[in-house]
Amino acid sequence: MTTTIADTVFFDTDGLRLLRNGLALSVRSGRWRLDTPDGPVCHSGSESSVPPALSGLVRAYTRDDELVPVANLDGGGVAELRAALGSRIAAPPRPPDGSARAVVLAYVRAQLAALAAADLAVRQGRPDAVHRMRVAARRLRGVFSAYAKVLGGRKLLREVSGALRWLGGELAPARDTEVQWARSRPWADEPSDAYFAALAEEAETRALRALDSRRYVQLLNALDVLELVLSEEPRYRWGKAARRPAAKVLPRLAHVVAAEVDGRVARVAALPAGPDRDRAVHDVRKAAKRLRYALEAAGAKVALHEFQDLLGEFQDAVVAQAHLRELGVREGPVHDGEAAAAAHCAEALPGAWHALRKDLRPLWT
Structure with missing residues (x-):
């Protein structure tokens, strides 16, 4: 890819995972920029490779796929990038369908998006991010449990539900400590603040370790595969309840x-x-x-x-x-x-x- 000094070079995975999810990663004159729904994140570094501080933030989207140059534009932003690569990100049409499976899958897709967005927020240290991530995981587990009959049965969902339970358990101390520390404010003193500060540091380390683990990436991949399988399965193979x-x-x-x-x-x-x-x-x-x-x-x-x-x-x-x-x-x-x-x-x-x-x-x- 030939560039000039005025070019903004955009990086993404080969499958454009970032752009498909409303993110854009670019570099211009040594200044890196990650555009997110919550605003840009900027970082200085070599133009030849993505700074680890930024590649780590988007791991929920990229998994472990390599970030490579996908476009270079003379200025421009996300809208121009989307216009340039529009043919590569067009999603297959999903016609409106009021069936039980289609309705539940729409909810599942929304929670998958919420889970990834919360992951990015957790890595940025944003308030309430851990809570949002736990809720997304619980919502997925909840609908997998309640609506297994329209989603292919409990056997299909058992492993991914167990992995979601593990994720919730790894995030729980961070959220619980946050809640309890706030609850202690009316009677807090120096020893109690030190106690909760130590718990918070330990819980944050545990949460981030979980998000950087191989098991977490495997969970995200399994959720993607599950959504794709359930979406693409021919309708005639659905159970009766799923079609109704x-x-x-x-x-x-x-x-x-x-x-x-x-x-x-x-x-x-x-x-x-x-x-x-x-x-x-x-x-x-x-x-x-x-x-x-x-x-x-x-x-x-x-x-x-x-x-x-x-x-x-x-x-x-x-x-x-x-x-x-x-x-x-x-x-x-x-x-x-x-x-x-x-x-x-x-x-x-x-x-x-x-x-x-x-x-x-x-x-x-």
């Missing part, structure tokens, strides 16, 4: 998840206060998240936020007590306040679920 209209299939499958929440709430109501009830409430929380994501994917307009806020407050209060014990605080107003908050949430749970269940009933009756 989404409005007739997905609410009934979501109802199965709601029944699981129902059973777990009943168990909470039957247990006295104590560790067993705490674990039972945690099980409700996990099932309620699966229900929320199943309803989101189905396009159901039912708000579960208040119910989930109740469960989230319970979880935060229980975890806060564990941190207080680590800090040597086993009694007193702060500890007692967290214990009271957890107890209130557990006691309010059955009534909150009863009210929400009435709002959900029209979806499957």
Whole structure:
């Protein structure tokens, strides 16, 4: 590729993974620039090779493919690049389809994009990025669990779901520490801040190590392959449920998840206060998240936020007590306040679920 001193040289993978996802990487007169939806990231370096600081940021998109020159333009930006390479990035048309599989796959594609975008934000240290990444992973797991029947069956999804669970576990300490440190502000002192700072540093290292691992790249590749296989499989090979209209299939499958929440709430109501009830409430929380994501994917307009806020407050209060014990605080107003908050949430749970269940009933009756 012949260039002049005025050229902007754009780098990408052979398959234009960056451009396909709304990113552009370029260099002009030794000044590198990565254009992202959140703004440009700039770096100085040799024009012959991409600075590791930038290639590392886009690993969720490039995986381990080499970044090579794909175009040189006399000035211009992403729009001009897209115009120059438009014939290479045209996506195959996907006609509108209201089938159960098509609707769920559209949701899956949105979460795959959200996962990659959050990865970039995590590597840049942006606020709330870890949380966004965990949510995208949980949403994928949730719909794989609720709608396995329209996505080829649980056997097909089992391995990738397990890998998503691993990713969530690696990211969890970073998000949990962030939440608990903020929760400690009203009573924080120098020792507690030092305690949370150490946890935060350890958790950040763990999260970034996971994102740089071979296992993570394998997960991203597996998700791509899964989406492609499910999208390109001939319709006549789909199961009956996958071919039927989404409005007739997905609410009934979501109802199965709601029944699981129902059973777990009943168990909470039957247990006295104590560790067993705490674990039972945690099980409700996990099932309620699966229900929320199943309803989101189905396009159901039912708000579960208040119910989930109740469960989230319970979880935060229980975890806060564990941190207080680590800090040597086993009694007193702060500890007692967290214990009271957890107890209130557990006691309010059955009534909150009863009210929400009435709002959900029209979806499957």
